[in-house]
Amino acid sequence: MNxxxxxxxxxxxxxxxSVDQLEPAVISRLAEARQLAVQAMRESTRTTNSNGGGLLxxxxxxxxxxxxxxxxxxxxxxxxxxxxxxxxxxxxxMAEHGDAFLLASELPPEAYLDxxxxxxxxxx
Amino acid sequence: MVRAAIVASxxxxxxxAQAETAPKEPDWAQLTDSQRKVLAPLAGEWDILxxxxxxxxxxxxxxxxxxxxxxxxRVQRRLNHWSRMTPYERENARKKYQEFxxxxxxxxAEIRKKWQQYQSLPESKREALRRxxxxxxxxxDLDN
Numbered sequence: 477m478n479x480x481x482x483x484x485x486x487x488x489x490x491x492x493x494s495v496d497q498l499e500p501a502v503i504s505r506l507a508e509a510r511q512l513a514v515q516a517m518r519e520s521t522r523t524t525n526s527n528g529g530g531l532l533x534x535x536x537x538x539x540x541x542x543x544x545x546x547x548x549x550x551x552x553x554x555x556x557x558x559x560x561x562x563x564x565x566x567x568x569x570m571a572e573h574g575d576a577f578l579l580a581s582e583l584p585p586e587a588y589l590d591x592x593x594x595x596x597x598x599x600x
Numbered sequence: 601m602v603r604a605a606i607v608a609s610x611x612x613x614x615x616x617a618q619a620e621t622a623p624k625e626p627d628w629a630q631l632t633d634s635q636r637k638v639l640a641p642l643a644g645e646w647d648i649l650x651x652x653x654x655x656x657x658x659x660x661x662x663x664x665x666x667x668x669x670x671x672x673x674r675v676q677r678r679l680n681h682w683s684r685m686t687p688y689e690r691e692n693a694r695k696k697y698q699e700f701x702x703x704x705x706x707x708x709a710e711i712r713k714k715w716q717q718y719q720s721l722p723e724s725k726r727e728a729l730r731r732x733x734x735x736x737x738x739x740x741d742l743d744n
Contacts (some may be wrong), residue, residue, distance in 0.1 A: 555609040575656060575690075576663035578697045579678045580671035582712050586681070588696035589689055592729035593718050600714060 625651035638664045641679045649683070657683065 498506075578585060587593060628646040631639065638661040639646065646654070660679070664672060682690070700708065718726065 555612060573698070574659055574663045575682070575694070576660040576667070576675055577671075578694060579660065579675045579682055580667055581674075581697060581700070582708075583697075583700065583715055584674075584678060585685070585690075585693045587715050588693040588700070590718075590726075590730070591733065592726045593715065595729040595733045596718050596721075596726075597711070597714055598733070 625654045634665075635661045638675075639679070641676060642683055645683070653683065 578588075628636070628643060631646075635658065636643070639657055642649070642657060646657075649657070657679075660675065664675060667675065685693070700711065703711070721729075
């Protein structure tokens with residue numbers, strides 16, 4: 477047993493020894509105060525639980541314990557998102573919108589430019 | 601940890617930029633074998649194309665491998681004519697193609713069929729139709 481534990485044990489023994497010397501009125505007041513304190517604690521816990529604070533407290537604890545991992549995940553997501561954005565803006569992410577797909581379409585480029593074809597479609 | 605993430609993101613952006621800053625207007629001799637194969641119809645005129653024209657053709661070569669054999673065949677057949685269009689014509693064609701692409705599959709099939717019928721009309725009739733309504737906007741009015 478280390479020094480601190482020995483001191484704590486001595487204090488407990490001294491307190492226990494003096495309990496027998498307390499007057500009944502003092503003992504009664506102490507018991508009543510303890511009862512009130514326990515009651516107040518129960519009510520406080522009930523209010524917290526009805527607001528979902530228990531769940532929030534659980535997640536708060538989870539986040540505190542895994543803060544480093546969550547920070548890494550958030551940064552990694554931001555990096556990945558930035559990469560995706562640059563791909564979009566440089567056109568690498570655009571599918572089937574380039575000139576190649578226009579040339580490969582089932583209508584030739586001249587069909588898109590033929591005003592006579594549009595006139596004829598209107599008449600059909 | 602934060603520093604490592606910042607370095608990683610900067611590295612990614614630099615790599616992306618590097619891919620973009622590779623020579624955009626190579627001469628015919630500087631093209632890869634696969635690019636030369638796709639752009640073969642333009643071999644005779646490649647070195648006189650403007651840099652921005654070459655860039656557009658290289659974009660076509662980039663997308664070419666994603667296509668079916670039928671699509672690739674169409675690209676090869678149409679590449680010459682496409683390269684000789686004016687920028688205005690190409691831009692108009694792109695807009696109309698986007699409108700066409702936005703139509704339903706049934707409407708697209710109908711328009712393809714109409715194009716074939718239109719092609720069978722005499723040239724004089726087609727010329728007359730062109731003179732009739734020079735300012736028709738496009739295909740978006742037809743999807744009703």
